[in-house]
Amino acid sequence: MVNRIKDFDELCLKAVEKAKQHEPLKLALACADDPYGLSALCKAADMKLIVPILVGDTAEIERIASEHNIDISPFEIVEEKQPHRAAAEAANMVASGQVELLMKGKVGAIEFLQAALHSSVGLKKDKRLWSHIGIYWPQWLSRFIMITDGGVVIDPDLETIPHIISNAVQVAGVLGIEQPRVALLAAVETVYPSMPVAMGGAVISKMADRGQIKNALVDGPLSLDVALSPDAAREKKVTGDVAGRADILVVNKIEVGNTLCKSVFIFGRARSAGLVVGARQPIIMSSRSESADAKVNSIALAVLLAER
Amino acid sequence: MVNRIKDFDELCLKAVEKAKQHEPLKLALACADDPYGLSALCKAADMKLIVPILVGDTAEIERIASEHNIDISPFEIVEEKQPHRAAAEAANMVASGQVELLMKGKVGAIEFLQAALHSSVGLKKDKRLWSHIGIYWPQWLSRFIMITDGGVVIDPDLETIPHIISNAVQVAGVLGIEQPRVALLAAVETVYPSMPVAMGGAVISKMADRGQIKNALVDGPLSLDVALSPDAAREKKVTGDVAGRADILVVNKIEVGNTLCKSVFIFGRARSAGLVVGARQPIIMSSRSESADAKVNSIALAVLLAER
Structure with missing residues (x-):
């Protein structure tokens, strides 16, 4: 342990x-x-x-x-x-x-x-994907959260997102978070076939259920409030291992990740770190x-x- | 005035x-x-x-x-x-x-x-578009900012975004903000032809330059830090009427807007309001x-x- x-x-x-x-x-x-x-x-x-x-x-x-x-x-x-x-x-x-x-x-x-x-x-x-991981410690939350990918992969598909998750799980391990809770972010919790992000969240969660993503508890689609706030999860009646307790927030577009990262450090006055992972050595890349x-x-x- | x-x-x-x-x-x-x-x-x-x-x-x-x-x-x-x-x-x-x-x-x-x-x-x-506008007063900023659209329009195209902006400009008017400064959010400030959001930002800004969007100062692509923080704008050498002073943040996907809205009220402990505008009367719709x-x-x- x-x-x-x-x-x-x-x-x-x-x-x-x-x-x-x-x-x-x-x-x-x-x-x-x-x-x-x-x-x-x-x-x-x-x-x-x-x-x-x-x-x-x-x-x-x-x-x-x-x-x-x-x-x-x-x-x-x-x-x-x-x-x-x-x-x-x-x-x-x-x-x-x-x-x-x-x-x-x-x-x-x-x-x-x-x-x-x-x-x-x-x-x-080897053939590892490079991805960016923002690590934040927002004051109100008093624990680490990680956001990926807001800096490298512009438009990841369903083949790519599991690699992004694996890279983040590796960083979580260094923070001492075993079996990190991974939220696949969307604007909703309900799986609407008309919303590709919600569909993607469903597909990736099921991949994780089938053992295709290791060493993590993965759930989605979840919106930000339900991912992080136990109250919001209870209010919206969303259960599972991740709702209200997410360690890693995974987005499906660089704009979502980049905006969220910046929002957490601007509005949350969060202490932070930023790395690109997947190269032979980690690359240090926080915003200018x-x-x-x-x-x-x-x-x-x-x-x-x-x-x- | x-x-x-x-x-x-x-x-x-x-x-x-x-x-x-x-x-x-x-x-x-x-x-x-x-x-x-x-x-x-x-x-x-x-x-x-x-x-x-x-x-x-x-x-x-x-x-x-x-x-x-x-x-x-x-x-x-x-x-x-x-x-x-x-x-x-x-x-x-x-x-x-x-x-x-x-x-x-x-x-x-x-x-x-x-x-x-x-x-x-x-x-x-008439044929007005309905769009969602989140209005926030984050403590560190001590002024109103508006985010659109994080609640109604899932995937607006370049024909739709000017209507979303017009709806937000109407709300800004009620807050006493004449000629609001509108930032078209992206992950970057440079116009990379490989990033559709950055291209969209360029196109919409030029529409505004040509008078196709009224009563607003519009610029993009801008990332969140440059849109809101005069220091970040200076550091990244981005000039113009909007950088560092945006009143309205416009996103190109509901996931960006929804996540940003929730991030501002979760991390920024912001006081807020939320409306859908464009119907005969405003519709009151903040998150549950x-x-x-x-x-x-x-x-x-x-x-x-x-x-x-």
Whole structure:
């Protein structure tokens, strides 16, 4: 029986403990002219979680660091002025084994992922799907919830969603959540044949019932209130293992996931982390508008997930 | 120059002022065995906003009222045991002019709307589209935002979205928001031809530039953080009239709108209201899991929007 990790503070402590047992992992920050990214790296380096390497436009990186009073003098910088080339260079450093972890800096998610996916065959892990997982600890809920996919897979079909779930279940394991409760989100709980999302929820739940999705309790369609609030589940008379207690929220379109992730951190003032999972090593990718705290949390989670 | 309404308290005061000038409107609650709905009606009746009529299973309505200590003795009850027939009966009472306002009680949104749409030709207003608008006042933002459509139109196309926007602009007018700023939500700000939502955002913005959408400033694609947060807009270098200041958030799929609405009230602890607009009179339809406060706010807004 694994203990559930209580919150992001405990997560960071666990990562520090794990990092002590090995050589620290090297982390390449792609497009490092990013104040939140740089201050997160400083903190993570102080915690001895990782050794940072900054990839990007040296002059701009130094300007940003000085503007925000961030001391980057101990860090190696790899010069690459063009953002897409900086992203590709950072990805290649991971693919070639020169560094272990890849992190997105001040570059759009799509540009960053294209660089990572196209430039670095070495980052691929068998045929695993890459998917984004947002991890949140909203104040009113006082526990972790995970949202997937709001950052990588644009329009997953019914073959793809089970892979997205498997990736999230792996991350849940690191949080100490065995048999996570997975809600397939929709606007309704009733299965209306006219609503493809509701139909998809029904199909995927039944796949899980038949053992086609492992190590998770899966149910859907569920709307957000019923997935998270025991009161709403009771009010709408929805029963089952997941209603009111979901750990993982799975969406069927990137717009739903992206909007929900941002809504949780904007409206819920939630502490957060964000990773892309399914590559040889986890890729650290939280939104550019998320805080340094979110980026430190993401690094800690990546350290716990990383293979040695 | 109309003054912006500050918050829901001011909205309710305005509605009370308006109600004083006329005979109070009669409101039919469809499937009235709904504790939140009944306590909202009591409060709204005390405020002299409306005169309630309860439609549904009398025994069940009386049981729920007594269980929750709600005094419904002054209200008329129209007996109709079956939920879909109660919804149809309530809609017919509006269609025939017997009452002015229709409100959803303890019945699913789709069942309720089917009854309203199919049973009551008299509720139709020309060929106007019916759409759902969620109105929120999240604490961190300290102003109104509106989300549409998370409750009626499942999968609007590019012909439909301008009508959804027009309906929301009408509600914004009642809140004193002239020329509301309308964000077409997506997961990105860049127009990627591979993402239909981003393409749609570009098309609709240009329609607005050409004067095809009136009385609003429209921009998209915008992701949620850039739409609402001036910091995120600055960080991501997105300019224009809407970024960081959106009043109305428009989504392209009911799942996005529904999840976002629920996220704002769950995570943002937002005060809220919910209406369907486009019928001859506004229809009061907030989620069953929303509070009595939300339902009173919705009634107040409906009173301000209602035609006499």
